[in-house]
Amino acid sequence: MKNANLLHNPTAGDNDFSEKQLVKQIEAEGFNCEYSSVKEEGWDQFKTETDFLIIAGGDGTVRRVAKALMARKRLDKQYPLALLPHGTANNIATALQISGKPKEIAKRWHEVHLQPFDIGKVYGLKDDRFFLEGFGYGVFPRLMKVMEKIEDEIGDTVEEKLKAALAVLYDVVLNYDAKECRVEADGVSYSGKYLMVEVMNIRSIGPNLVLAPAADPGDGELEIVMIPETQRKKLETYILALINGEDKEFDFTTVRAKNITLRWEGKDMHIDDERIKLENPAEVRIEIQPNMLQFLITKRTDQ
Known part of the structure; x- marks a missing residue:
């Protein structure tokens, strides 16, 4: 080529x-x-x-x-x-x-090798949408909302921006009210009060939050990360570790699926780096669409 x-x-x-x-x-x-x-x-x-x-x-x-x-x-x-x-x-x-x-x-x-890259197709909003990184509810769209307001106050370098985002996220997690969410993943149901629910195609989102370390964007499945209210302290500890530059991995409740239905009893969500405000809670359906893109890489990610 x-x-x-x-x-x-x-x-x-x-x-x-x-x-x-x-x-x-x-x-x-x-x-x-x-x-x-x-x-x-x-x-x-x-x-x-x-x-x-x-x-x-x-x-x-x-x-x-x-x-x-x-x-x-x-x-x-x-x-x-x-x-x-x-x-x-x-x-x-x-x-x-x-x-x-x-x-x-x-x-x-x-x-090079050609690495297939899946996308997540989102149904149930005004327009059908897709994501490359992740779709979710809870503390992450709240973080995006706060960062939009203070954008002019944070630093110019990558390091300053990431540190600012993590500091804001820590404060959000301390004060966020967990919300009810119902999840159906390939026919299996989950429900509870969660700080965040993220449907992820890759291992990290936002300020390098590694929530799904085993995620493979070309395996034909999505990873659903569910962090309940009972794991608030664990999430706080993980964010503090990132702020302090500590190289630690934290595992959160994760299930894999190809077809997912979610209903979050709140109004904020995100699709990749876009925050979406709903007038009312809505049921959303997500399905994996395999091999929609191909990237040039020098090493296969499954090796």
């Missing part, structure tokens, strides 16, 4: 993540590189001769490209995706074990 289309979020970083530097580093590896800014109209008009798409940005940019690909017709050409992660959390790149400087990552594209 020689012909690449670089899809760049120009607001994600500078210096080695500028248009000029990225194109130079990619072409130095022998690839023909066409540049498109995802901030400009027409960026999603992909050419037939393009062999693969390169996404330079964070998780939000990956989702934006995925949305454009999902809108294409079944018979249209489908494109493998390569990542140059440069966001705040980079949860998708981490799930795919993609890290390093752009020039280091580009070198690996000569010998």
Whole structure:
């Protein structure tokens, strides 16, 4: 594969993540590189001769490209995706074990595997939606709500933003009122009062919260993480460990399923990094749609 289309979020970083530097580093590896800014109209008009798409940005940019690909017709050409992660959390790149400087990552594209990547399809809202990372209720959409209000008050660096998000999340967990939720996972029912319920396609969400360490985005199943009110202290301890930079893993109640129905007795939810406010509690159905995307990786995630 020689012909690449670089899809760049120009607001994600500078210096080695500028248009000029990225194109130079990619072409130095022998690839023909066409540049498109995802901030400009027409960026999603992909050419037939393009062999693969390169996404330079964070998780939000990956989702934006995925949305454009999902809108294409079944018979249209489908494109493998390569990542140059440069966001705040980079949860998708981490799930795919993609890290390093752009020039280091580009070198690996000569010998790659194609990693299938599932999506979660969401039914029951005004419009059918999908997620790459996760869908959920409880403390996480509450965190998003608070962070929207203080966005201008937090630092500029990745480290400062992640630390601020974790500090806010800790406060949210201390004060959040658990809510009733009914979950049906492949015909098996669960119910109770929960601080959060997350349906996850990858191992982490938000400020690198690893809630489903065994999650595989290409295995055809989703992981449902349910943290009841009785595990509030455990969740607090986990967040404190992250704030203090401690490398510890915490296991929470998790079940795997392909078809899921949820009813949360609250009005806030999220789909990836988007917070959604409902007028009234609603029943939502989620189903896995396998192998909807393919990513270039240098090592199979199941090895």
